[in-house]
Amino acid sequence: MSAAPPRAAILARLGPARWHAPAWLMAALVLLPVTVIALSWTNAQTEIWQHLIETQLGRLLKNTLVLMLGVGIGTVVLGVSLAWFTATCEFPGRRWFDWALMLPLAIPTYVVAFVALGLLGFSGPLQTQWRQWFGAGAWFPDIRSAGGVILVMTLVLYPYVYMLARSAFVAQGRGLMDASRLLGAGPLASFFRVALPMARPAIVAGTALALMESLADFGAVAIFNYDTFTTAIYKSWFGFFNLQAAAQLASLLLLFVALALYAEQRARGSGRIHQQAQRNREAYRLRGWRALLVSVYCGCVVLLAFVVPLLQLLWWVVEQRAAGFDARYAALIGHTFTLAGLAALITVVMAVLVAFGQRLLGRRRSALSVRLAGLGYALPGSVLAVGILLAFAFIDRQLINPLRDVFGLAPTQWLVGSLGALVLAYVIRFFSVAMGPVQSGLERIKPNFQEAAQTLGASQLRVLRRIYLPLLTPGLLTAMLLVLVDVMKEMPATLLLRPFGWDTLAVRVYEMTSEGEWQRAALPALTLVLLSIPPVIIMVRKSRRR
Amino acid sequence: MNNVFKLFLPAAAAALLAACSDTGDGPESGAEPAQQPVVTVYSSRKEHLIKPLFDRYSEDTGVEVRYITDAAGPLLARLQAEGETTPADMLMTVDAGNLWQASQQGALQPVESAALDASIPQHLRAADNTWVSLSVRARTIVYSTERVDPQQLSTYEELAGDQWQGRLCLRTSKKVYNQSLVATMINTLGEARTEEIVSGWVDNLATAPYPNDTTTMEAIVAGQCDVAIVNTYYFGRLKKQQPELPLALFWPNQGDRGVHINVSGAGITRHAKQPQEAIKLLEWLAGPQAQGKFAELNKEYPANPAIDPSAEVASWGEFKADDINVEAAGRLQAAAVKLMDRANYR
Numbered sequence: 001m002s003a004a005p006p007r008a009a010i011l012a013r014l015g016p017a018r019w020h021a022p023a024w025l026m027a028a029l030v031l032l033p034v035t036v037i038a039l040s041w042t043n044a045q046t047e048i049w050q051h052l053i054e055t056q057l058g059r060l061l062k063n064t065l066v067l068m069l070g071v072g073i074g075t076v077v078l079g080v081s082l083a084w085f086t087a088t089c090e091f092p093g094r095r096w097f098d099w100a101l102m103l104p105l106a107i108p109t110y111v112v113a114f115v116a117l118g119l120l121g122f123s124g125p126l127q128t129q130w131r132q133w134f135g136a137g138a139w140f141p142d143i144r145s146a147g148g149v150i151l152v153m154t155l156v157l158y159p160y161v162y163m164l165a166r167s168a169f170v171a172q173g174r175g176l177m178d179a180s181r182l183l184g185a186g187p188l189a190s191f192f193r194v195a196l197p198m199a200r201p202a203i204v205a206g207t208a209l210a211l212m213e214s215l216a217d218f219g220a221v222a223i224f225n226y227d228t229f230t231t232a233i234y235k236s237w238f239g240f241f242n243l244q245a246a247a248q249l250a251s252l253l254l255l256f257v258a259l260a261l262y263a264e265q266r267a268r269g270s271g272r273i274h275q276q277a278q279r280n281r282e283a284y285r286l287r288g289w290r291a292l293l294v295s296v297y298c299g300c301v302v303l304l305a306f307v308v309p310l311l312q313l314l315w316w317v318v319e320q321r322a323a324g325f326d327a328r329y330a331a332l333i334g335h336t337f338t339l340a341g342l343a344a345l346i347t348v349v350m351a352v353l354v355a356f357g358q359r360l361l362g363r364r365r366s367a368l369s370v371r372l373a374g375l376g377y378a379l380p381g382s383v384l385a386v387g388i389l390l391a392f393a394f395i396d397r398q399l400i401n402p403l404r405d406v407f408g409l410a411p412t413q414w415l416v417g418s419l420g421a422l423v424l425a426y427v428i429r430f431f432s433v434a435m436g437p438v439q440s441g442l443e444r445i446k447p448n449f450q451e452a453a454q455t456l457g458a459s460q461l462r463v464l465r466r467i468y469l470p471l472l473t474p475g476l477l478t479a480m481l482l483v484l485v486d487v488m489k490e491m492p493a494t495l496l497l498r499p500f501g502w503d504t505l506a507v508r509v510y511e512m513t514s515e516g517e518w519q520r521a522a523l524p525a526l527t528l529v530l531l532s533i534p535p536v537i538i539m540v541r542k543s544r545r546r
Numbered sequence: 547m548n549n550v551f552k553l554f555l556p557a558a559a560a561a562l563l564a565a566c567s568d569t570g571d572g573p574e575s576g577a578e579p580a581q582q583p584v585v586t587v588y589s590s591r592k593e594h595l596i597k598p599l600f601d602r603y604s605e606d607t608g609v610e611v612r613y614i615t616d617a618a619g620p621l622l623a624r625l626q627a628e629g630e631t632t633p634a635d636m637l638m639t640v641d642a643g644n645l646w647q648a649s650q651q652g653a654l655q656p657v658e659s660a661a662l663d664a665s666i667p668q669h670l671r672a673a674d675n676t677w678v679s680l681s682v683r684a685r686t687i688v689y690s691t692e693r694v695d696p697q698q699l700s701t702y703e704e705l706a707g708d709q710w711q712g713r714l715c716l717r718t719s720k721k722v723y724n725q726s727l728v729a730t731m732i733n734t735l736g737e738a739r740t741e742e743i744v745s746g747w748v749d750n751l752a753t754a755p756y757p758n759d760t761t762t763m764e765a766i767v768a769g770q771c772d773v774a775i776v777n778t779y780y781f782g783r784l785k786k787q788q789p790e791l792p793l794a795l796f797w798p799n800q801g802d803r804g805v806h807i808n809v810s811g812a813g814i815t816r817h818a819k820q821p822q823e824a825i826k827l828l829e830w831l832a833g834p835q836a837q838g839k840f841a842e843l844n845k846e847y848p849a850n851p852a853i854d855p856s857a858e859v860a861s862w863g864e865f866k867a868d869d870i871n872v873e874a875a876g877r878l879q880a881a882a883v884k885l886m887d888r889a890n891y892r
Binding site for chain 1: 586592593594612613614615616617618619620621623624627628629630631632633647651718720722725753754755756757758759760761764765767768769770780783879880883884887888892
C-alpha cells in the first residue's frame with residue numbers, strides 16, 4: 001500500500017511524456033539489429049558491388065519492382081473486395097467465408113509455390129494432359145514467370161489486406177454509406193468515395209505488410225528461380241561468404257521501405273477519420289445472380305489459396321504414410337504454441353502501448369520512434385536474425401560478462417541461446433504486424449470519448465482499459481492472430497536463436513525442405529496449418545458483426 | 547527512492563545473472579568432473595541424418611550429444627559471434643566450400659589424430675587438419691533412357707556441344723553444389739575454358755534452371771529435356787519412389803580427371819569446451835562403426851575407403867572420381883559464382 005502513492009506521483013509528474021517510453025523502447029530493440037546491419041558500411045565491399053552492378057543488379061531491381069507492383073495490385077483488389085463482401089453483404093455461405101478466407105495465412109508460402117509449380121509446371125498433370133490433347137508444341141502459360149510468382153504471392157498474402165480491411169468495414173457500419181446514397185450517389189460511387197477512403201489506413205497497413213513480406217521473401221522466389229533484390233543479398237552471403245556486403249544490400253532495402261512508408265504517411269495528410277459506434281449494421285442482402293457470383297468468387301479464392309494446397313499436403317502425408325510421426329510431435333506442438341503465444345501477447349501489448357502513446361502525444365511528436373519500431377519486418381528474415389544474434393552476442397560480451405565478472409561468475413552466454421532472446425527476436429520482427437491492425441483500429445475511435453472520460457476524472461490507463469480496449473477488440477484480435485500465425489511459420493530466427501531442444505514445427509519443415517524433400521515436410525506443415533485454424537475461428541467469432 | 551534503487555539494482559542483477567547461469571552450460575560444468583560429458587554439435591546436416599548415429603554413440607559410450615541444426619551460413623555466423631563462450635564443440639556441414647570457409651574464418655581448430663588420418667584419405671581432409679569429410683556424393687550426369695544413347699555422352703564439357711542444343715536441364719547456379727562443380731572445373735581447366743563451357747551449357751538449356759535436382763529430373767521424365775547434372779542421392783531417392791522411371795546415371799570424364807565429387811564433413815570448433823570428447827566423436831563417425839550407416843542414411847558413399855557403400859548405392863556402378871583436393875571448391879567458390887553470373891547461368 002505504501003509503495004503505490006509515490007509511484008503514481010512520479011508517473012503523474014512525468015505527465016504524458018511517459019507515453020514516449022514504449023515507442024522508444026521498441027525503437028531501441030529494433031535499432032539493435034538495424035545498427036549492426038548499418039555498421040556494415042564501415043567497410044566498403046567494392047569488388048562485390050562492382051560485380052553485382054555489372055552483371056545483374058539492373059535485372060534484379062526490375063524484377064523486384066514488377067513483383068511489388070503485381071503483388072500490391074493483386075492483394076488490394078482481392079483483399080478489399082473480399083473484405084467488403086463478407087463484412088457488409090449477405091450471400092449464401094457468407095458466415096463460412098468470413099473465417100475461411102483468412103485460412104490461407106496459415107499456409108507457408110513455399111507450399112503454395114511448390115504446389116503451383118507441381119500442378120502447372122511442365123511435368124505437372126495439367127500441362128501433360130494439355131500436350132496429349134493439343135500436341136507437344138502447344139502453348140501453355142509458363143508458371144515459372146513473373147506472373148506465376150505474383151499469382152502465388154497474392155494468394156498467400158491477400159489475407160493481410162483482407163483481415164485489416166474487414167475489421168475496418170465491420171466498424172464502419174453503413175450510416176455514412178446510407179447518407180451518401182440518399183444524397184444521390186450510386187452504390188459504386190459511394191463505395192469508392194465514402195467506404196474506401198474511410199478504410200484507407202487499414203488497407204494501407206495491410207498492403208504494406210504484404211509488400212514487405214514479398215520484398216523479403218526468399219522461399220517462393222527461390223522455388224520459381226525468380227531473382228529479386230533478396231537474391232543478391234543471399235548470393236553475397238552464401239555464394240561469396242560476404243556477410244558485410246549482404247548487410248549493406250539489406251540496409252538499402254530497409255532504407256527503401258522506410259522511405260516508402262514515410263511517403264505514404266505524408267500523402268495521407270493530417271486528415272483523420274473517426275466515426276461513431278454504428279448502430280445500423282444491417283447487411284446488404286444480395287440476391288439472384290449477384291449473390292451467386294459473389295459466392296463463387298469467394299469459393300474460388302478459398303479453393304485456390306487454401307483447399308488445393310491443403311489437399312496436396314494431405315496427399316503427401318498419406319503417400320508417406322505419415323513417416324516421421326513420433327512421440328516428439330507433442331513437444332514440437334507445445335514449443336510452437338508456447339513461443340507463438342508468448343510472442344503474440346508481448347507484441348500486441350507493446351503495440352497497444354505504442355499506439356496509445358502515439359495518440360496521446362500526437363503523431364508528430366512520436367513519429368520517429370514509431371517509424372523506427374516498425375522496420376523489423378522489412379528485412380529478409382535471415383539477415384534480421386543474424387543482426388539480432390550479433391547484437392545479443394555483443395551485449396553478452398560487453399555488458400553481461402563484465403558484470404558477471406564483478407560477482408566472480410565465469411563468462412557464459414546469457415542472452416544468446418536463451419528463450420528470452422528468441423521471444424525478443426519475434427517481437428522485433430513482428431512488431432509492425434501487430435502495429436498495423438492496432439493503429440488502424442485506434443484511428444477510427446473518436447477522441448471525444450477520451451476527452452469525456454478524462455473530464456470525468458479517469459486516468460489515462462483507465463481510459464485505455466475501459467474505453468479503448470473494448471472498442472479495439474477486432475483490431476487486437478487481428479493483431480494477435482497475425483503475429484501468432486507468423487511466429488508459428490517463422491524459420492530463420494527460430495533456427496538461429498532457439499535454445500537446445502526447442503525445436504518447433506517450422507524447424508522440422510525447414511529440415512525437410514532445405515534438401516528438397518517436400519513430401520516429407522508435409523506432415524509438420526499440415527500440423528502447422530491445422531493448429532492455426534482454431535485461433536482463426538476464435539478470432540472471427542469474437543469480432544463478428546452483431 | 548534513488549538510494550533504494552542503487553542498493554537494489556546490483557543485487558537484482560546479481561541474482562538474475564546467477565539464475566541464468568544455471569541454464570547456461572559449458573564453462574562452469576568443468577568444476578564438477580563427475581558429470582557426464584556432453585558434446586555439442588552445430589550441424590547443417592539434417593536431424594534425421596545425424597540423430598540415429600548420435601543416439602547410437604550415446605548408447606555405446608554414455609556421452610550425450612546435443613545439436614542445433616540450421617543452414618551453414620547462419621551457423622558459422624553464430625559460431626563467430628559467440629566467440630569464446632560458444633557451447634559448440636563441433637561444426638558439421640555439407641559441401642567442401644562451406645567447410646573451407648569455416649576453416650578460413652578461423653572457426654575451427656587443427657586436430658592431430660592418427661585415427662582420422664587412417665580413416666579418411668588425404669584429398670578428403672583439410673591440409674591444415676581443421677576438418678575431415680564424413681561422406682562423399684558424386685555430382686554426375688543423368689539421362690533419359692528413352693531418348694539418349696549413353697554412347698553419346700562423355701564429359702561435363704561435352705554437354706556444351708551443339709548436339710545438346712535445347713536438350714539440357716540444370717539446377718540453379720545459386721546452389722552451392724553447382725558452384726563447387728564449376729570451381730573445380732576452374733581449377734583443372736582454367737577460368738577462360740570453364741566460362742566457355744558454362745556459356746555453352748546455358749545456350750543448350752531447354753528451359754530456365756530448376757530450383758532443385760528432383761524437379762530437374764522430373765523435367766527429363768516429362769520430356770522437357772534429355773540430360774541433366776545431379777547429385778547421386780537425389781537420383782537414388784527418386785528411383786526408390788518410382789523405380790520404373792526411364793532415368794539412368796552416367797559417369798563422365800572417365801578418361802581424364804573423373805567424376806566431380808563433393809563431401810559432407812565436420813571439424814572441431816576453435817573454442818570447443820570438450821575438445822577431447824568431440825575428437826572422440828569425430829573419430830567414431832569416421833570409423834568403421836559409423837561410416838556405413840552415415841553414408842547409407844542419405845544414399846551417399848562412405849568417406850572411409852575401407853567401408854563399402856550400401857547395396858543400393860553400389861548398384862549404380864563403379865566410377866573413377868576426381869581426386870583433386872576438395873578444398874579447391876572453397877578456394878574458388880567466389881570465382882565460380884562470378885563466372886556463372888557472367889555466363890548468365892541463373
